[in-house]
Amino acid sequence: MGSHWVRPYTPGTGRWIVIGWEAAALALLTWASIRQFDLIGHGVRAVACVLAAVWVIGAWRILEHGVYVSPDGVLIRGLVRSRRMRWRDVAGVHLQQKIHKVGRWELQKDLTVLIERHDGATVNTELWAQGVDFHARPKLFRAVYQEIRNRHQSARR
Incomplete structure (x- = not known):
């Protein structure tokens, strides 16, 4: 099937608001998880990296x-x-x-x-x-x- 796909409209600014909202929510979840489980060092980095990866994938899907x-x-x-x-x-x-x-x-x-x-x-x-x-x-x-x-x-x- 055709490989030249065109979206016949430009995305609205509301998408960026949703992406920002999700970033804030995941930052809050990261902070709460670190506090709840008393994480330090590698635990903090692991939680932060996993939730950052979730945000990047979600933001990409929202944009596409x-x-x-x-x-x-x-x-x-x-x-x-x-x-x-x-x-x-x-x-x-x-x-x-x-x-x-x-x-x-x-x-x-x-x-x-x-x-x-x-x-x-x-x-x-x-x-x-x-x-x-x-x-x-x-x-x-x-x-x-x-x-x-x-x-x-x-x-x-």
Whole structure:
């Protein structure tokens, strides 16, 4: 499958806020672990290195997170796994309105981009209107949705 993947949008500044937040949380966890277990010397270095490695890997995944397109298909990179689909396996690209329920309360109505496969299965993308990339840029969300649809339609021709 195509090796030239392009993310049709620039990541939002919210990603850097998340990465900073995670750095602070892991620094606090490091400090608490060192204090809790009375670590010294090599123990301190080991805990600090392990949690720093976790942060680097997590930060890299957060930065790479998103939807990528190529002439051959679509790549969805999540925090834990990635998924590739050829355009010929995609039946359609749609917007879906999601409602989050907590008990009897409805919290938020959100638009997400959903990919429908020919076998009837649907694949959630990492694109949602109120996410870190599009919260302050709603027009960009619609433009990205249209770009993915256009890529799919041109691949079908």
